[in-house]
Amino acid sequence: MKRMKRSTLLAVLAAALVLVAGAFWLLRGKPAATPEKKPEAAARPSLTVTVAKPENSELSVTLAANGNVAAWQEASIGSESTGLKLAEVRVNVGDVVKKGQVLATFSAESVQADVAQAKASLAEARATAADATGTAARARTLQATGAMSQQQINQYQTAEQTAKARVEAAEAVLAAQQVRGRNTQVLAPDDGVISARTATVGSVVSAGTELFRMVRQGRLEWRAEVTSSELGRIAVGTPAVITSASGATVSGKVRSIAPTVDPQTRNALVYVDIPNVLQNTGLKAGMFARGDFQLGRTSALTVPQASVVPRDGFNYLLLLQPDNRVAQLKVETGRRVGDRVEITTALPGDARVVVQGAGFLNDGDLVRVVETPAAAAKPAAEAAAK
Template sequence: MSDYDRTPRPSFLKGLLFIAVIAVGVALLAMFVLSQRSSEGPLVISEEPTPLAVDVVVADVQSSLALDEKFTGIVQPRRSSDLGFADGGRIAALNVDVGDRVTDGQILAVLDTRALRSQLASAEARVNEARASHALAMNTVERQQTLMARGHVSQQRVDEALAQAATADARIEAAKAQADTLRVQIDLASITAPYPGVITARNFDEGAIAPQGAPVFALVETGSLEARIGLPANLASTLEPGQVYTLQSDNGPIDARLRSVTGVIEAGQRSVTTVFDITDATTVSAGAVVRLSLSRDVEENGLWLPVSALAEGQRGLWSLYIAVPQDGGWVARPGLVEVVQSDGERAFVRGAISDGDRIIIDGLQRVAPGQAVAPRPAPMAASYSSEG
């Protein structure tokens, strides 16, 4: 007998034992599944999903939109000037510095005028000399006229005396004009404040040679401030010059009187410039940003919705879901709208919405087209009415 024939073979009893082990395992698995039953009975897979509870608002489409638009401007001094000397010269004194407040007519700086005053004294002396010559010429005229009356001189001698007197009178006027010119130059050798304001720049020090017309100081008016605001032409035409309007700044409201509307549309901004005078210049500083709020009605069908009801779509449109009745329940139907105006946490939209539609306003990430939903009124639904 070969070695192969001596190898032991599995017996019939071992096969039965293997089948029994398999049967016990299946039974234990079945018992485990049955043990997972709920208290209400065995686990059953529902054929219809439970509707998703969603908050909705009832659409109330309005025919017009009240837009509250804000326009920005900058507060600036009504007047500002770069002050310098009409003629150049050495600066003798600077009486103010940056940040100093000055009054109308206050002397801010002066040049060295010693040479000009010396020239003025000489010119005044020439005026006196010319007057003396004129007096002598007039006496000569009187004597010549007396002699002519007695027949001792001819008319020509009288005419010559009159001509000399006229020449002396002209010399007086010339000397006086030269003296007046020097007085003006002395007056222009000082810088005076043309209006009340504050010094914002100083470009020279004492002893420096200031060129003719070079800015020595920069002066900004403090008593009068204005704000220039660009508006669309249709809105600018509704404003009334002389009327007081309220502007908003970072420090609060500011009253400003409308001085003028240019009426000319600027090519770059496509707006009309309006100029407001700040009634109380102490309430705001030059350079502050101010805003003017204006309301206007736009003929536009739509309604206000919370931004949570919108999801960004394509081509500038936005998507939303409307709960519509179907087979005794409600399902979510998608729709597209266009945002006309945004105002913080809400937006005015127009599009595929009708009066009475129940618009889902939250949980859009959980909603799919055709999904069964259970609509319920949103707690703050009244805040999204047409009144805003």
């Protein structure tokens, strides 16, 4: 039995060797495999760019207008005395004054002399009136006795009434001279800022001559010209931002709207209060200024300003495609706030616009996208917050 097992094992091993040798010779006889062709070189990106997604932002709705800056109310301060010499001028242009403050004074010597004379005349009239009153009283006591005629009694009573009238006239003259004395001081009629001065020391002015002009309460106003079609969008209390020629900006509010429209220009005036004229050094009465009425806020689709490419008088966005090529899209732009621009044209929901390098690309260009530092830091910040 052992011999039979050995012979069987040897036969199996011999068969296996024959099979291996046959396979070797078969493989050796096949022609060598041809080497695989290498793929063509991949297309190279033309530019490395950054991309961003459009965002919904809250933007203010404004209405632009132009107009002049003027004083809210300008008071003319003049002289009420005639023939007096101006002795002192206490204020100059730009000075802030309070109501009742002395702005200038006139020489008061002649007025004081007239006041003294009026007082003396009044004293004389009162003495004469007292004597006439006593005489008339004595005459009336003798009326019943018949010792004095009725004609004489009437004369004494008439003299009494005449003397009293002279007293009243003397009092009126004295009051007028005292008013002249008070008018030797020019007083401010209200709080405000002196805007003009014509008063000169030593000059003799007549009544009604203007000496100063004053911006009442230091308030200016912007008289904006608004077209009749846009007038309905503005109401009293609407805030506005006024910008002067120098670039200074001042905030104000609509005080009133003119009830009529100019038939020539079809524009209406809107009066915007500008308080604190001294603090708003960038605006002066007589300036021409532009401004914007703040009408509210609305939601808008915005993109970075660098992604908007102006070409041939139109604006374009370069949208990144799945194959890393860009597609040029003509768009309409709207409001601009900071570095964001409103896009009024509908964009795809998953749109990504090229930001950095957009101006150097054409439709169909292949690009390589890199993450911006802000975009790369955002997922890390979110992960840290979690």
